[in-house]
Amino acid sequence: MVSTGSVIDWLLDSDPAIRWQVMRDLLDAPETEWQAERARVETEGWGAKLLSHQDADGQWAGGAFLPADYSEEKWRAQGQAWTATCFSLQQLHEFGLDPTSQRARNTIDLIGRHCRWDHDGQPFWDGEVEECINARTVTAGVYFGVDVSRIVARLLGERQADGGWNCERCNGSHRSSFHTTINVLEALLAYERAEGTTSEIRAARRAGEEYLLERHLFRGLARGAVVDERYLAFLYPYRWRYDVLRGLDHFRAAGGAPDPRLAEAIAHLRSKQGPDGTWRLDWSLKGPVWFEMETVGEPSRWITLRALRILRWWNENAGR
Template identity: 50%
Template sequence: MPVDDADAWLLATDPALRWQVERDLLGAPPQQWQATRRRIAQEGFGARLLALQGEDGMWAGGAYFPGGFFEDPANQDLPGQPWTATTWSLTALREWGMDPAPLRENGTVERLARHARWEYDDLPYWDGEVDCCINAMTLANGLWLGAEVGAIADWLLAHQLEDGGWNCDWVEGSQRSSFHSTINALGGLLALEEATGGTQAVRTARRRGEEYLLRRHLHRRLSTGESVGPFVDRFRYPFRWAYSVLRALDHLRRASALDGTAPDPRAGEAIGMVRAARQEDGTWLQGPVLPGAVWFAVDVPEAEPSPWLTLHARRVLDWWEA
């Protein structure tokens, strides 16, 4: 069904989304959107997810996968992966903009240091592991919670590839970057700069990674000019690990605000894709959602108007057009 009033429709959502609509799309006064933001931990998605944290500080008893996931043979044939374990739950709360105070006060950092181990080689949680995307999320989550994650930042810098991007398959010998891995790594480095100011080395690495995407107009192969795949304009929320030009543009929007720079014209083709996906009623439709178990749904099924995608798309277009 078409949406009659897109602004009213966006405001009739969970506080995790609504405060961003108030601040970024409607220009509400700070006292209004800050009050809405404080409600994330008290009601709706944020409160529900907080209530699911275990006594050990984890969600679903595991770091990246639920506890015991690989011991059950039935799980090997599941489509996708579960999105319920600790890293995904923390990432959701952080990306929704929740104040981390409840998690800091309940000792989440310390409890995870004691109890959480990565599925890869049983490594300590706050030390990270060998996957660029996992380490980038853990870096951002750790900064948000006040954990010591400097070693993960150093690891990301050391594993940037010659072409400027990253690839989680570096452990298999890959020397060519991945759009998916690169956008995740960039998110971690940008979070580091936003939280601490960063260093020249961090800024250089982040801008090299952005240049990797911009030289390819956010969706093309450098060698042939062809699009890297149909995933680039399949917009879906939650983003999870997956790349799309909308997600890349949202990163560039945040980086532009941090650097005080105008949008790069090479992102224009990607902006055209976002505009083309806009429906007559001013909404964007949910694409094919990544399969896997979730605690609860936070957005609509495929082909329905998505409040989250509409927020992100409108925010990106406002930035570009300004």
């Protein structure tokens, strides 16, 4: 790898949402220091900017999954909107908004009282019917201290026979999806860390992880071909999408010795590092956002942060 010194400086010369994670995950700074930096997410930079778009009733754009005024015609013309409540909460979680802050507590309370899912008017923290949406609701709920155990129970009962999950199950799919599986795996891991685990949760998470590992994070099981070239291209924010970087980051977060079947994905990750030590933003999802953070084709702090912490975990635990 290229020396990371100048890259670390570049990462630190950015938003609080990036800086506190660099301090914690790459520099091993004392908790008091990175927590102080994380507290700035609420009042500075991207976090403060996103919070400034919040509605008085706690929602964003007046809706749970879609903005209140987002018609089918707008979707066809502009793509899926990423401005509604569920995506805004996901982003605040990834920024690291302090879940114990008064602003966070007020937000979660207001959403519980006012926000209803577009599907059938279900209360936000009850979830709805689609696995990807419910998984992200679990991840956000766990982070912000909400009881999402009923959604977890539902997800456990929706696992496919091949080990993973697919949000097209309700339309008759019997095969898992990389996209849905990574969303559910992140949710189950977050729930285990916060609430404790059970044999059922452990078995489900391990089965979902095995689904990805058997496929080396991006290959089909039958022929070994790349399932989707975009799995090998990195994006952020990833919303519901899967890519190899997101898969690797899950296994890093789960901890322990890396499975040897991750080696090919690690080699791909290393191959995408630029001469300056950074990784680029390869693409982004179409659709309205509150604001752009980075430019496609340019070095990405989000992707570089995630890549460096993945490689740190691999190098320290895989003996290579």
